[in-house]
Amino acid sequence: MQIRPTTTEKIAKFIIWTISILVVLLLFFIVTFILIKGIPTLTWEFLTQNPASSGREGGILSTIVSTLLVTMVAIIVATPFGVGTAFYLTEFTHESKATRIIRFSAESLAAIPSIVYGLFGFIFFVIFLKLGWSVLSGGLTMAVMILPTIIRTSEEAILSVPAQYREVSFSLGGSKWQTITTAVLPSAFPGIATGVILGIGRCVAETAAVILTAGSSIHMPNSFFDPARTMAVHFYIMAREGISMERAYGTAALLVIIIFFINLMANMIVNRFVAKSR
Amino acid sequence: MESVLKISNLNLFYNNVQALYNIDMDIKMNHVTAFIGPSGCGKSTLLRCLNRMNDLIENCRIEGSIQLDGAEIYDKNQDVVSLRTRVGMVFQKPNPFPKTIYENVAYGLRCQGINDKKILDEVVEKSLRKAALWEEVKDRLGQNALRLSGGQQQRLCIARAIAMEPEVILMDEPTSALDPIATAKIEELIQDLKAEYTIVIVTHSMQQAARISDETAFFLMGELIEMNTTKKLFQLPNDKRTEDYITGRFG
Structure with a gap:
């Protein structure tokens, strides 16, 4: 028919x-x-008090701080490596076997389940480097995990900068480095920022990799070498061990709100730069 | 008449395909020299040899010699950055950076490490005046350059090149993306600029070459067929192929 x-x-x-x-x-x-x-x-007390009696009482302040610290370590470590790799791949080398291998590796890294990163972080940072369950181990593991995201988005952003900006800069006597920092980077910035913000989102939301590397101590971390429990981990433990569903939901709600704002911020940064360059 | 650039026996290859054959040419000081010829004849390629922009292209090999004021520019001791400050370039499409008008003009100087506001202010004004743009933009130097019209943008690009005080300005079809009025302004500007600079211009328009240049070089398939004073080349070409081209029989 x-x-x-x-x-x-x-x-x-x-x-x-x-x-x-x-x-x-x-x-x-x-x-x-x-x-x-x-x-x-989500009361003021919930946000500003540390958890008490395994999370049955008190708030989630220590987990908010832990989340911030782990994310901070991850971003501070991953951004220079990721952006640097992206610039190397796009500006400092021609397409070759080596660049294809680097690119393929980055893509493969992006597809690895986070629990595998957790295991790697546990073996490498926690045990081998003797960092123990700590903010640092967690942050470094997360850094490795978000690296491919940052590389890929930065690379796309750099490639989308018109070739003419580079030509003009060279024609005016700009060196390679000046061309990259003053002609390419400003135009690529929104794209790079988006990658970093996506990375932040992944750090904030990650559970498996963090639980294996930062531990799940409910106490406020006093240094980067202290174990810590991020919000996502806290929420997981609250629900998993049936300690307090209502507190688990509270944490989850805050997490959702934070992720919403991170994405909103990413959009705003991009839009502002697009508007500025018009 | 003194020549600024002396090209001798220049051959250029992309991978192993030859794009320029045995070019010999003198470019005279304070003259406008036009390169004409059909698409793909090598005129832009030759232009880009003069400030070593072809260095950016992978697998581009150059043989022969180009001398700027008697010094070999392809010498391995030649600093490419300083060469490019002496040989400026204006591109086909107006291509200001997405920065302010002021920062566009100051770009090259900042690359030289000159950040003194007094010097920059002075150079920006002088360059914009020379590019006949100052009156139009003096009250909005802080505005994004992309908001200027196409013709203004191209004059800004000329100002940006002038700011470096080059000896030679290379122009690669600078008016092909502009309307007739903007084109006329740029042509007028080129006439004014030749008092101070040597100008080499690639153009698709024979009328333009005839209007603004003192010397014209005609290229075909990577060869320099004929070079002469513009008047002579257009009125009494030596080569049959030149005649065919300028009378519109091909290309």
Whole structure:
């Protein structure tokens, strides 16, 4: 039987539309569910007190601080390495076997499950380098994990800078380094920033890799060598061990809100730069 | 008349494909020299040899000699950065940086490590005046250069090149992306600039070459067919191929 093209088009449109709506609804449902369950717990005390009696009482301040510290270590370590690698791949070398290997490795790294990074971090940072379960071990592991994201997004951003900026800069007597820092980097910055912010998002949300490397101490870390429990880990333990579902939801809600703001910030940075360069 | 650039026996290869054949040419000081010829004849390639922009292209090999004021520019002791400050370039499409008008003009100086505001202010004004843009932009130097019109942008690019006080300015089809009025302004500007600078311009428009240049070189398939004073080349070409081209029989 022959179906008229206009009919197939209508059917296709309907199916695609339904699927998109389902996806959006699903996301909306999850977020609303968590927020409804969690927001009543999000009191000032909850945010500003340390957990007490394994998390049954008190707040989640130490886990917020731990999250910040682990993320900070990861970003400080991963950004220069990631952006540096991206610049090397795009500006300092021609396409060759070596660049293809580096690129392939970065892509493969991005596909490795986080628990594997956790195991690596545990063996390498915690045991071999004797850093123990600590903010540092957790942060370094996360740095390795987000490196491929930062490399890829930075590379895309650098490649999208028009070749003419480089030519002009060279023609005006700019050196390679000056060309990169003053002509290429400003234009690539929004893309690079997006990669870094995506990395922050992954650090904030990560559980498996952090639990194996930063530990799950509920106490406020006093230094980078202290064990720590990030919000995601806290939320996992609260729920997993049935300590307090309501506190688990509270933490989850805060996590969702933070991730929402991180993404919002990423968008704003990009838009501002795009607007500025017009 | 003294020549600034002396090209002798220049051959250029991309990978192993030869793009320029045995070019010999003198470029005279304070003259406008036009390169004409059909697309792919090697005129832009030759232009880009003069400030070593071809160095940026992988697998580009150059044989022969180009001398700037008697010094070999392909000498291995030649500092490419200082060469490019002496031989400026204006590109086909106006290509200001997405920075302010002021910073565009100051770019080259800043690369030289000159950050003294007084010097920069002075050079920016002088360069913009020379590029006949000062009156139009003096009240908005802090504005993003991309908001200027195409013709203004191209004059800004000329100002940016002038700011380095080069001896030679290379122009690679500088008006091909502009409307006739903007083109006329640039042509007028080129006439003014030749008092101080030597200008080499690649152009697709024979009328333009005839209007603004003192000397014209005609290229075909990577060879320099003929070079002469513009008047002579257009009125009484020596070579049949030149005649065919300028009378519009091909290209």
